Amino acid sequence: MLLDLAFMGVLFLLSIPLTCGYFAYTRGRSFWLWFALGLLLPGIAHLILVCLPDSSNPLEKELESIRIQNSLLGTKPRSYAEKRFHRLIKDKKHTIRFSGAPATQSDVVTAQIWVNNQNLLAQLVKHEKLLKYYRFEPLPIELVMPPSNHLLGEPVAPYQNRFKRSAIFVHRNSEGVATAQIRVKIEPHPEYVIWYDFVLEHMGVERPLRKIRALVFNRLQYIEALDHLADLEIRA
Numbered sequence: 518m519l520l521d522l523a524f525m526g527v528l529f530l531l532s533i534p535l536t537c538g539y540f541a542y543t544r545g546r547s548f549w550l551w552f553a554l555g556l557l558l559p560g561i562a563h564l565i566l567v568c569l570p571d572s573s574n575p576l577e578k579e580l581e582s583i584r585i586q587n588s589l590l591g592t593k594p595r596s597y598a599e600k601r602f603h604r605l606i607k608d609k610k611h612t613i614r615f616s617g618a619p620a621t622q623s624d625v626v627t628a629q630i631w632v633n634n635q636n637l638l639a640q641l642v643k644h645e646k647l648l649k650y651y652r653f654e655p656l657p658i659e660l661v662m663p664p665s666n667h668l669l670g671e672p673v674a675p676y677q678n679r680f681k682r683s684a685i686f687v688h689r690n691s692e693g694v695a696t697a698q699i700r701v702k703i704e705p706h707p708e709y710v711i712w713y714d715f716v717l718e719h720m721g722v723e724r725p726l727r728k729i730r731a732l733v734f735n736r737l738q739y740i741e742a743l744d745h746l747a748d749l750e751i752r753a
Contacts, residue, residue, distance in 0.1 A: 533559045544569075606709055611732050613739055615746040617658050627655035628662070628746060630685065632732060638686055641699065644728045647717060651697055653686040662747040669710070670703040678718060688719075696720060710734045 537555030542548040546569075554562040616629045630637040638655070642648045660667050660676065667673045667683055675695070676684035682700035690696050700723075702714040713731035716723045 534562075537562050605711060605713075605731055605733050608733060610709075610735050613732075613734050614742045615661060617746070618655070626658045628658045628660075629655050641686075641715070641726070641729060645717075645726045647724065647726070648699070651688040651717075653688050653697075653699065655686060656684065658746070661743070663743055668703060668743065670705045672703075678723070682714065682716065699726070705736065708736055710736050710739045 534552045534555030537559075538548040538552030541551030551562060554565075611632050612634070614631045614634075616631065617626050618629050632640065638653055656667070656676065659665070660673060665673065667676060668685075670681075670683070672678075672681055672683040676687075676698065678700060680702070682702050684698040684700050686699040687695045688697035697717065697719040700716050700718055701712045704711045704713070711731060711733050715726040715729040717726055718724075
């Protein structure tokens with residue numbers, strides 16, 4: 518009786534590495550290697566095997582490469598920035614366009630920014646009450662239109678800060694000196710341009726504008742809008 522029980526116990530224990538070895542064999546791997554691993558690391562060896570690519574599939578190496586490149590199936594953990602990017606591009610995309618208008622305190626022509634056919638400055642002030650205490654004006658048109666890359670993530674001094682945020686609106690005092698700016702981080706991607714991390718900088722102190730959500734633009738439409746602004750200025 519004891520011998521029978523011992524024999525049944527041995528068979529039960531061997532069933533785990535046998536299953537692991539057979540599963541490995543069906544996926545184009547060594548039966549005996551995975552039998553031994555299943556014997557030494559029961560359960561853990563199965564989990565490792567499931568995560569490995571199927572060697573019996575001639576396309577698996579290519580599929581594995583695609584997974585790694587696209588951060589799929591846990592082959593490459595996504596960073597916070599990658600997760601934020603993928604979350605943003607799932608949302609509705611915004612449209613942007615520009616128009617020229619004289620500045621309030623000078624004869625300089627400035628570039629008005631319109632997002633979803635609404636004035637961007639008016640939208641920002643609506644969401645952030647703090648901005649109502651300032652009288653902002655858009656940037657000089659020369660700073661916005663090509664070949665400038667100020668609105669493509671390469672801020673131009675003095676319309677930038679140490680974090681490389683681009684100024685998009687400027688507040689000037691009665692002498693015409695810029696004392697405050699609305700700045701944003703501009704992140705270009707192959708298919709998208711993202712505006713995020715809006716701040717108000719006043720006298721060297723930055724205050725985050727947390728109620729303003731990130732804006733995601735189709736890069737082609739974004740570039741076309743900048744080019745269109747340049748065409749308007751040339752015709753003028």
